[in-house]
Amino acid sequence: MIKFVDLFSGTGGIRLAMEQACLDLEIETKCVFSSEVDKNACLSYELNFGENPYSDIREVTDFPDFDFLLAGFPCQSFSYAGKRKGFGDTRGTLFFDIERILKQKKPKYFLLENVRGLITHDQGRTYETIKSALENIGYSVDYLLLNSSNYNVPQNRVRIYILGVMEKDLNLSIQSHLGASDTHKFKLKNKDNQVSLFEDLNNKTQSMSVKNILEKSPSLKYMCSLDFVKKLKEVVGCDFSKLDGYRLIDYRGGKSLHSWELGVKGHCTESEVKFMNLLIANRRKKVFGTHQDGKRLTRDQIETFYHDKNFNKVTSSLIKKGYLSCYDETYNPVCGNMSFEVFKFLDPEGISITLTASDSNRLGVVQNNMVRRITPRECARLQGYPESYKLLDNDNAVYKQMGNGVSVPVVKAVLVDFIIQNVL
Numbered sequence: 001m002i003k004f005v006d007l008f009s010g011t012g013g014i015r016l017a018m019e020q021a022c023l024d025l026e027i028e029t030k031c032v033f034s035s036e037v038d039k040n041a042c043l044s045y046e047l048n049f050g051e052n053p054y055s056d057i058r059e060v061t062d063f064p065d066f067d068f069l070l071a072g073f074p075c076q077s078f079s080y081a082g083k084r085k086g087f088g089d090t091r092g093t094l095f096f097d098i099e100r101i102l103k104q105k106k107p108k109y110f111l112l113e114n115v116r117g118l119i120t121h122d123q124g125r126t127y128e129t130i131k132s133a134l135e136n137i138g139y140s141v142d143y144l145l146l147n148s149s150n151y152n153v154p155q156n157r158v159r160i161y162i163l164g165v166m167e168k169d170l171n172l173s174i175q176s177h178l179g180a181s182d183t184h185k186f187k188l189k190n191k192d193n194q195v196s197l198f199e200d201l202n203n204k205t206q207s208m209s210v211k212n213i214l215e216k217s218p219s220l221k222y223m224c225s226l227d228f229v230k231k232l233k234e235v236v237g238c239d240f241s242k243l244d245g246y247r248l249i250d251y252r253g254g255k256s257l258h259s260w261e262l263g264v265k266g267h268c269t270e271s272e273v274k275f276m277n278l279l280i281a282n283r284r285k286k287v288f289g290t291h292q293d294g295k296r297l298t299r300d301q302i303e304t305f306y307h308d309k310n311f312n313k314v315t316s317s318l319i320k321k322g323y324l325s326c327y328d329e330t331y332n333p334v335c336g337n338m339s340f341e342v343f344k345f346l347d348p349e350g351i352s353i354t355l356t357a358s359d360s361n362r363l364g365v366v367q368n369n370m371v372r373r374i375t376p377r378e379c380a381r382l383q384g385y386p387e388s389y390k391l392l393d394n395d396n397a398v399y400k401q402m403g404n405g406v407s408v409p410v411v412k413a414v415l416v417d418f419i420i421q422n423v424l
Contacts, residue, residue: 002027002423004068005107006034007098009053011044011401013383014070014113017411025419032064040397041404047390057097069110071098072406099133106138109423111415112162113406116145119160130162139164142172144414147179148407149186153384154208155352156181157407161414171421174414180207183245183350211348213381214367214374224341224364224371231262232371240366245347250335253281259323266321275314276323278306279333296330342373352382357403361396376402384409 002022006015015031022029034053036042046052073094102110119127127143134141141164148157158178163170180186190207224232235257236242247256260268260276268276279297282288282305289295299311308314315331318324325334342364346352352363363374374382376391376398384407391398 001030002068002419003030003032003064003066004070005063005066005101006031006053007057007069007071007101008073008094009034009036009045010038010041010072010405012049013385013406013408014072014111014411015049016385016389017406017408018068018070018415020408021412021415021419024416025424027419032066035060040392040394041401044390044392044397044401047392057094057101063101063105066105067108069098069102069105069107071110072113073098095130096133099137102134102137102139106166108166109418110134110139110162110164111411111418113411114160114162116158116160119143119145134162134164138167140166140168140170142170143176144172144174145176145178146174146410146414147177147181148384148410149181149207149351150177150179151384151407151409151413152208153382153407153409154210154213154350155355155382155407156186157354159406159410161411163414163418165422168422172417173421174417180351182353183347186351187349207351209349210346210352210365210382213378214348214365215378218367218372218375218378222372222375224373228341229371231264232257234263235261238369240369240371243345243364243366243371245345245350247344248340248342250333251280253277260318265323268318268321268323269314271308271310271314272318272323274308275306276318276333278302279324279331281305283332296327296332298330302331342371346374355379355382355403355405357400360403361399379403383407 002018004015004018006012006018009015012034015034019029031049034045034049034051035055035057036045036053037056039054042052042054098110098112118130121127131141141162143160143162145158145160148155148159156179158181163172180189186207186209232240232243243257245255248258248262249256250258258276258280259265261273279302283295283297288297288301303311315324315326319326322334325332341362343359343362344353345364345366348365348367355363360379361373363379365372365374376395379399379402380389380391383402383405385402385405386408
């Protein structure tokens with residue numbers, strides 16, 4: 001039997017993966033302690049595992065004996081989506097509670113999960129600090145960078161899995177692989193029928209795509225509003241499948257829809273849309289400077305790519321409507337936070353962008369030519385949670401939990417390999 005603790009347990013994704021892995025390997029398991037501070041996550045955990053893990057790990061000093069420590073410790077401190085303060089941030093120092101527990105109990109094995117940014121944070125010094133601390137306790141340590149899109153989970157989600165074995169060499173047969181990072185690469189991979197080592201491990205010949213996780217009859221409450229659909233229709237016409245893969249964002253070009261195209265602040269003429277799209281596409285070019293979000297441009301600079309002879313008329317109208325600003329005779333788009341019902345339409349034939357706690361509720365999909373948001377159950381499927389996993393009757397909580405969660409099949413694959421190579 002493997003006795004384990006489940007720290008920073010969230011809704012229990014890592015525990016679920018551990019139990020699935022050991023079930024496949026015919027090994028009994030027992031979770032002897034779990035800990036989580038988010039009360040909604042604790043409710044989900046209790047609903048599925050029959051115990052409420054609510055506790056602040058910083059205040060826990062007494063633990064039962066266990067063989068295996070599991071921890072998806074808080075990642076905001078190292079995430080590209082966060083401020084990347086690392087050990088300068090209180091949440092970052094929660095790793096030291098893991099170190100404290102490992103020193104105290106010295107279990108034989110551990111698995112830690114975090115965002116990929118941990119490996120490059122502070123030019124690699126943050127990871128080296130963690131690795132050195134673990135080695136000083138007596139562990140052999142290694143890590144894997146793996147993408148959920150390689151494990152039959154239709155999501156681009158790269159995470160680091162740090163593994164350790166006490167006082168002997170650590171062995172792994174899985175290797176790091178960043179996988180398909182977007183739908184385009186995912187489709188190329190499937191088109192070429194390239195079956196990777198990871199796919200062999202999961203006995204699959206073709207990866208799942210977003211269409212495989214969609215509910216057949218989702219509730220009408222997830223349908224987009226008539227006003228929003230009307231705005232979209234004015235841009236793409238009656239065939240909403242044209243929205244597949246589009247992002248609704250003002251400060252990027254490419255496969256994006258913008259507020260001026262949708263008439264959010266007022267209808268724009270073809271010339272005004274053309275002007276704004278050219279400005280967005282050109283303002284980041286190095287010839288105009290190296291500012292990350294683009295430089296304010298003068299009329300002379302803009303007229304190197306906007307050649308229509310109506311500059312004054314177009315810019316005056318756009319400024320009046322609030323799409324464009326002019327300061328000291330330089331121009332810049334007004335790129336506010338567009339609170340659209342959907343900020344990204346997933347391509348049913350591809351993979352999802354990385355789920356996040358803040359935006360999972362605004363991912364959209366076109367199904368049967370109907371425009372809607374993805375459901376909480378679909379979010380859970382995008383993380384590889386089984387249908388038997390019970391969801392709270394609280395959509396916002398579930399969206400947040402799944403955005404913060406782990407991709408269960410990936411963790412399971414890592415644990416199966418780890419246990420075979422190091423435990424059995």
